[in-house]
Each structure stands twice: as structure tokens, then as C-alpha cells.
Amino acid sequence: xxxxxxxxxxxxxxxxxxxxxxxxxxxxxxxxxxxxxxxxxxxxxxxxxxxxxxxxxxxxxxxxxxxxxxxxxxxxxxxxxxxxxxxxxxxxxxxxxxxxxxxxxxxxxxxxxxx
Amino acid sequence: xxxxxxxxxxxxxxxxxxxxxxxxxxxxxxxxxxxxxxxxxxxxxxxxxxxxxxxxxxxxxxxxxxxxxxxxxxxxxxxxxxxxxxxxxxxxxxxxxxxxxxxxxxxxxxxxx
Numbered sequence: 001x002x003x004x005x006x007x008x009x010x011x012x013x014x015x016x017x018x019x020x021x022x023x024x025x026x027x028x029x030x031x032x033x034x035x036x037x038x039x040x041x042x043x044x045x046x047x048x049x050x051x052x053x054x055x056x057x058x059x060x061x062x063x064x065x066x067x068x069x070x071x072x073x074x075x076x077x078x079x080x081x082x083x084x085x086x087x088x089x090x091x092x093x094x095x096x097x098x099x100x101x102x103x104x105x106x107x108x109x110x111x112x113x114x115x
Numbered sequence: 116x117x118x119x120x121x122x123x124x125x126x127x128x129x130x131x132x133x134x135x136x137x138x139x140x141x142x143x144x145x146x147x148x149x150x151x152x153x154x155x156x157x158x159x160x161x162x163x164x165x166x167x168x169x170x171x172x173x174x175x176x177x178x179x180x181x182x183x184x185x186x187x188x189x190x191x192x193x194x195x196x197x198x199x200x201x202x203x204x205x206x207x208x209x210x211x212x213x214x215x216x217x218x219x220x221x222x223x224x225x226x227x228x
Contacts, residue, residue, distance in 0.1 A: 102147050109158055
């Protein structure tokens with residue numbers, strides 16, 4: 001069965017370190033998204049991609065970067081981790097055509113703690 | 116700016132009763148709406164969607180109602196079960212906004228046995 005996976009599921013890192021969160025989907029979806037989820041803020045969009053080599057900034061992109069070298073993967077990098085980036089991170093994908101393109105399939109999340 | 120929000124942050128219902136979760140959206144140009152369910156420790160999961168040219172859409176035990184006049188969306192769950200306990204998000208897609216989705220803050224549903 002097709003799926004979307006994230007790794008690691010839990011990560012503790014120190015302020016200033018570079019961290020990369022992995023996202024891998026086997027849906028063959030064009031669109032991929034990264035969100036962070038914090039109490040009181042719901043899901044906020046960090047970066048998104050509509051295809052290979054395409055990346056776009058979301059509403060909370062500062063301090064984060066992504067790259068899309070193939071259809072399956074969209075790794076999220078925190079260049080220099082800050083305590084404000086302690087959060088739960090979700091990756092999602094969608095088909096990218098017609099109304100079905102809006103339905104997003106989410107990974108299980110990565111809980112990141114920056115100390 | 117555009118926003119998607121919810122009237123009630125928490126809702127507690129008795130098992131077997133019907134649940135209604137409400138949502139307000141602010142952008143009249145939004146043309147597609149989705150309800151997601153998020154169980155503890157998991158990612159959100161698609162429940163049901165509705166396009167702006169519809170007023171009502173039914174799924175299995177769930178119904179979504181859209182009132183474009185007052186920009187209101189609701190999710191009705193029939194015969195609520197303990198497994199329905201979760202956080203429910205409404206979300207909107209903006210016309211011309213590509214495939215980005217804007218999520219509301221969520222409503223937590225508690226089902227009492």
C-alpha cells in the first residue's frame with residue numbers, strides 16, 4: 001500500500017545545530033508540504049513543492065529550507081535550530097490535479113525538541 | 116487576512132448522540148473545503164470535502180454543510196462513537212491559491228461512554 005513516512009519520529013537537538021527531517025511518499029504525488037503544529041496555532045505551512053526542483057515558501061518559512069530532487073522525497077532542513085522551532089512537524093502530499101489534488105495525505109509526524 | 120476558524124474549541128457528547136462541529140471562514144473566494152480528523156499522536160486524516168457549488172455532502176455517518184451566505188461550514192457526525200474522539204480541523208483552499216490548504220485551529224471532540 002502507498003504511504004507517507006517521516007523520520008526520525010522523535011529528535012532532540014541543541015540550539016545552533018543543523019537538523020534534517022526526512023519525508024518519503026510512495027503515492028507518486030506531485031505536491032508535497034511541510035507543516036508545523038503548535039498549540040493554539042493549528043497547522044502552519046512551512047514550505048511546499050509542486051514537483052521535482054520546485055519549492056515555495058509558506059507562511060512560516062524563516063529558518064527552514066527544502067529541496068526536491070525526486071518525486072518521493074522532500075527533506076526539511078533547519079539551518080541553525082532555535083528553541084522557537086520546538087514543535088511537531090508534519091509532512092503531507094497530494095495528487096496535484098483536479099479537485100483530488102487538494103486532499104492531503106499526512107505522515108505520522110516528527111516531534112522535534114530544541115534545547 | 117484570510118482565516119479559517121472554529122466557534123468551539125472543545126465539544127463533549129454522549130456516545131450515540133449526534134455531534135456538530137462548526138467552522139467559519141473569511142474568504143468568500145474559497146472554492147473547496149475539507150474536514151480532517153486528527154487522533155492523538157497521528158497526522159490529520161481526510162474525512163470529507165465539499166466544493167463551493169454544493170450546500171451539502173454526505174459520507175458514511177458524516178455530513179458537511181456549507182452556507183456561503185454567512186461563510187459557515189459544519190461537520191455533523193451521526194451516532195457518535197468513542198472512536199470519533201479526536202481533533203477536527205476545517206480547511207479551505209483559496210481560488211487561485213494553487214494546492215495550498217489553510218487550516219483552522221481545530222476542535223477537540225470528547226465522546227463520553
